[in-house]
Amino acid sequence: MTVLALEPQPLAFRVRPQADECFDSWIDRVAAAHETTRPALFRHLGLEAAIASLDLARGTCGLSNEQYFAVYQVIGQLAWAVEIEVQQIEGTFLNVEASVVLPRRQRRYVCPLCWQQALRDGRAPIIRKEWILRMSWRCQVHALPLCALPVADGAMSEQAVGSWLSGAVARAESLRWKLGAHPRLVEWNAxxxxxxxxASRKRFKGEKKAYVDRFQANLFHFAHDRIAMLALAHSRVGKATWGFERLVALELPGRPGREVMTLQPPKLPPRRWRISKGSLRPGSHDAGVLDLVLAYAHLRVRRDAQTQVEAQFGRFPS
Structure with a gap:
């Protein structure tokens, strides 16, 4: 018996990307409309399911030649499946460096007022391209801090979405009222x-350039509340976040030494002397996070040992 392979068919629901919608938001809406997943959707269209694991928020930017042609085929097949032009899908991509885009699992920040307005107008709520950038933390339309969508198994019901939006608006308004943003920083951010x-080639100068260099590829997504940290950084007490920024920017050694296992403090290099007058000033050593942890652990071991000795033999007079 001969089994004939079925030819891929256009999708039943023509879910088209909206203006300024990012690719992840659009492709997730396509999959949700057909009650399936992204890999299953790609298999249905005759595409390799492995391509679904690629980060396509930036389109073909930064891809190898093999990946470039594979992704270009995906774009053409998706355009055929929903009966739109290829340029409409390419409009969902960001032509930027990977360092300025949030990690894939972090791209769930939205403006609750924009979502409420979309639901009232009968439109599907979306995630805009600007909201997946690391330096984006407020809605340019409503001047409201963004809110992270709740992580839920499956699609949320309309009632659950409406309830969450009401609470999100209240929390965002409270954050905006507590941490008044500095007007100049808000202007530079926008x-x-x-x-x-x-994807403009505009170059900034002076303080504005320093601001862009600081926030364009920031690491505030490592914080517990990314939006609150960015709001604080853009307030008049923005210096309060400098300690966190320095901490997450520290580089840990790629190959920790044996001291990691023995909890011994790192050995200092031999002291340098010179034959002429005096001695050289000791070199400055930049302590990394690992050095601080090892030093603390070593002192903790010594203190615990001393406490145990005192408990057994009593405290010796100094």
């Missing part, structure tokens, strides 16, 4: 985000 979205 200009920097717009430059990235439009």
């Amino acid at each position: 200009e920097g985000v717009d430059t990235l979205v439009r």
Whole structure:
């Protein structure tokens, strides 16, 4: 018996990308409309399911030649499946460096007021391209801090979405009221985000350049509340976040020494002397996070040992 392979068919629901919608938001809406997953959707269209694991938020930017042609085939097949032009799908991509885009699992920040308005107008709520940038933390339309969508198994019901949006608006308004943003920093942020979205080659100078260099590829997504940290950094007490920024920017050694296992403090290099007058000033050693942890652990071991000795033999007079 001969089994004939079925030819791929266009999708039943023509879910088209909206203006300024990012690729992940659109492809997830396509999969949700057909009650399936992204890999299963790709298999249905005759595409390799492994391509679904690629980060396509930036389109073909930064891909190898093999990946470039594979992704270009995906774009053409998706455009055929929903009966739109290829340019409409390419409009969902960001032509930026990977360092300025949030990690894939972190791209769930939205403006609750934008979502409420979309639901009232009968439109599907989306995630805009600017909201997946690391330096984006407020809605440019409503001047409201963004909120992270709740992580839920499966699609949320309309009632659950409405309830969450009401609470999200209240929390965002409270954050905006507590941490008044500095007008100049807000203006620079909007200009920097717009430059990235439009892939402009505009160059900044002076303090504005220093601001863009600081926030364009920031690491605030490592914080417990990314939006609150960014709001604090853009307030008049923004220096309060400098300690966190320095901490997450520290580089740990690629190959820790044996001291990691023995909890011994790191050995200092031999002291340098010179034959002429005096001695050289001791070199400055930049302590990394691992050095601090090892030093603390070594002192803790010594203190615990001393406490145990005192408990057994009593405290010796100094």
